[in-house]
Amino acid sequence: MKKSKFLKGVLSAVLALSLTACSNNVxxxxxxxxxxxxxxxxxxxxxxxxxxxxxxxxxxxxxxxxxxxxADSLADIDTFDMMLTGNGSLNLEIAAPSEFSGKSYPDEWLVAVGQKFNKAGYTVNGKSVSVSIRKISSGETLTYITEGGYQPDLYIPSNEMWGEMLVANGIKANKLTDRIAGNTAGILMSKEVYDSYTEKYGEVTMDGVLKAAIAGDMVFAYTNPYTSATGMNILCSMLHAFDNENPLSDNAVDQLVQYQNNAPTAAYTTSILKESASKGIIDAMVMEEQTYINTPELKNYVYTPAGVRHDHPVYAFPWTDEDELEAAKMFVDFCLTSDSQSMATERGFNLHEDYVSEDYGMTGSDFLSAQKVWKTNKNGTxxxxxxxxxxxxxxxxxxxxxxxxxxxxxxxxxxxxxxxxxxxxxxxxxxxxxxxxxxxxxxxxxxxxxxxxxxxxxxxxxxxxxxxxxxxxxxxxxxxxxxxxxxxxxxxxxxxxxxxxxxxxxxxxxxxxxxxxxxxxxxxxxxxxxxxxxxxxxxxxxxxxxxxxxxxxxxxxxxxx
Missing domain, CATH: 3.40.50.410 (von Willebrand factor, type A domain)
Structure with a gap:
């Protein structure tokens, strides 16, 4: 299953972007x-x-x-679509990732919940309450808040790493809940590769995947850790696999460099991996479980959870006043109702409830350092x-x-x-x-x-x-x-x-x-x-x-x- 140098070059090109393409054909x-x-x-x-x-x-x-x-390289925040617009006297803007802020089923869970919430007639001190939802990746939200002065009322990243990075950047954030929709990130392999991998390496772990990729037994692709929560999660899992005592040690960085020498270029988002996988171009990649479950083209792939959980914590900020904070808590409670959670489960969330997050032993500052390590070494030597x-x-x-x-x-x-x-x-x-x-x-x-x-x-x-x-x-x-x-x-x-x-x-x-x-x-x-x-x-x-x-x-x- 070793891939030729030419194929790896092609993969680097295919995986490099998931921007607004001129065509749906990659x-x-x-x-x-x-x-x-x-x-x-x-x-x-x-x-x-x-x-x-x-x-x-x-x-x-x-x-x-x-x-x-x-800040000079940031476009206006309105280039990121507002997927739901509320009209209450107290209207909360929520920055939310694509897996549940899309236009249509099954990727519109938060939008669908928001629509119901807006119709429910909630009030705070006599003022009507509503939510607006902006579709923007976890990483882009972090960049816009810390560098562009963007001030959403609520931030719902895919995992807690981004909240910790936000705090490490000097932004005070009040976590209202650890979770509103359960999810995991993980490693996806084609059935053929999975069978040969398990026969040679045993259970699917990040350490095993890296060994298999280095040996040429698979081409493993992941997403841009500056924008993608899954990519950031798996990057830290990789560094932890290289050195579980100190993921940012010289030893871990040296191994990352050697790995990147023959690795595909990181993809901009998970969607490009999904499309590439469905075409049979790649055989192992990172992906969130909810995306995998809802992609029929990937039915012949095997999913294994890895890294930290993607349970979508909710953060509020100092610029949110008392009435807005009370309204925010109302919305969080609404998301956690049995009806809302049933809607989430129907859309592929709340699976693998027994999976426990990997402990990287890293702080928010460490996560920021990991991004910089990747930026410097992503092309290997x-x-x-x-x-x-x-x-x-x-x-x-x-x-x-x-x-x-x-x-x-x-x-x-x-x-x-x-x-x-x-x-x-x-x-x-x-x-x-x-x-x-x-x-x-x-x-x-x-x-x-x-x-x-x-x-x-x-x-x-x-x-x-x-x-x-x-x-x-x-x-x-x-x-x-x-x-x-x-x-x-x-x-x-x-x-x-x-x-x-x-x-x-x-x-x-x-x-x-x-x-x-x-x-x-x-x-x-x-x-x-x-x-x-x-x-x-x-x-x-x-x-x-x-x-x-x-x-x-x-x-x-x-x-x-």
Whole structure:
């Protein structure tokens, strides 16, 4: 069952994101049928590059480059949907994760309970009471509260780790209950892999899974620990398995680095793992039990609880006044009624009631440190080489080019200094604005200057620019072997100059380099080409408007760079 190096590269691309995709189809292998061999693709790429003959633009050192803050990379909180809006005199805003704040059954339990609560006629001191529910991940809520000044009335993360991290960040939080809907996180394996695993390693444990993954007996995938409660939970379980006396010891970190050398890139959320698993792309992953139970495509997978429980504790804050606090307690009690709990059980919650949380021996500060350890070491010893390919054609004029510049400048803080970064721009011609170099402070200042100097005009030779970016990656990889190579294309849509997509597809497929495409204010027809480009090597196309692109890039870079 050992996976090839190529497959692991594909998995890294597939698992890297679960953003707002341009299509519900994550993969499409049909485009690889005409792929050239690697050697032929390299040869043809060189020929095309010489025909394109890009111009090099002298980069300007941005000596006035301002240090961006985390707050600069946060979009307006309203980019996260309000799934229920109350109209009471006392209306409580609740920040809640996706597993029970969705639009439809079975992922709308909290919304359904909230609707009943709002109709029940509760009052406090003569004032009507209601709740509003915002769908936002546990990790994003933590970031928005600590860095963006967001002040929900109630915070319901998936597990208690996030509440402890909130307190460690200096935010006072009053836990109203340990649980409103029981759930567990765990390890999911295909039946075939489960049978072979148990025969060789015995019961499913994190320690055993890591040994199996390192031995090549499975490819184990997990989610981004900065946003996903399941990913954060399993990361700490991994560190604890590496060193159960001190999960943050040098020994644990060294083992994490070695593991990450051959591990898939973390997925942005659980949903991408679910879709990848249903397509048979991966054979072992993390997932919450409620999601697993409600995914028929995973009926041939075996679930084993792991880590800490996901029982959805409820937190209130100092900015909540006495009347609001009383209303909050009313809502918590309403969630815990037998009727509400029956609704939860029907939707796949409240299973594995006998499962006891793993004790990591870690504090909220330790959890925050674990995130930083992961961020620094997520690529193991392999550096990342990336080229940003930016559309400066005439159609990008106005809000699109402004959004592109602002989003890159405000999120480049998430690109690690060990990465190697270059910048290409294109209209009907292609320009190398910044040759690839290590992203130290000087290269960062050059990158800032190059982005600020981008100017629009002309037609759209997208695929010429893609080939130029790939040639730059291939040349740099000779100096930096065994690196993760990535291309990011930022555009508003379809090509109308230079080579067509069908002409470059065999080259891109043969090289195996993943192309992440990010579209600005695209029409439906514009999305097709960008989606097809990303699908060549099973990456993802992000359909991002000017409001949420900074969030998309922030999380993208946290996972990949």
């Amino acid at each position: 993969t499409n292998n049909t485009t690889l049928n005409n792929a050239l061999s690697y050697d032929d693709a390299v040869t043809e790429l060189g020929t095309f590059y010489r025909k394109i003959n890009p111009s090099t633009v002298p980069a300007r050192l941005d000596v006035d480059m301002a240090e961006a803050s985390v 392999r550096p990342t080489i990336a080229v940003f390919v930016t559309d400066i054609s005439g159609s990008m004029n106005g809000t699109r080019i402004k959004s592109l510049k602002n989003s890159l400048l405000s999120t480049m803080q998430y690109i690690d200094s060990s990465s190697y970064i270059g910048l290409v721009s294109y209209s009907d011609k292609v320009y190398i604005n910044l040759p690839i170099a290590q992203f130290d402070n000087k290269q960062r200042a050059y990158f800032s200057g190059a982005v600020k100097d981008l100017d629009v005009g002309g037609q759209t030779a997208t695929y010429d620019a893609v080939l130029v970016g790939m040639q730059m990656l291939m040349e740099k990889s000779k100096e930096v072997p065994d690196a993760n190579m990535m291309l990011f294309v930022l555009s508003d849509g379809a090509q109308n100059a230079g080579f067509e997509l069908k002409r470059i597809t065999p080259i891109v497929g043969g090289l195996g380099i993943s192309v992440y495409t990010i579209g600005y204010e695209m029409t439906d027809s514009d999305k097709e080409d960008l989606k097809a480009l990303s699908e060549i090597n099973e990456a993802v196309c992000i359909d991002a408007d000017t409001e949420d692109i900074v969030n998309e890039l922030r999380n993208l870079f946290n996972v990949n760079m």
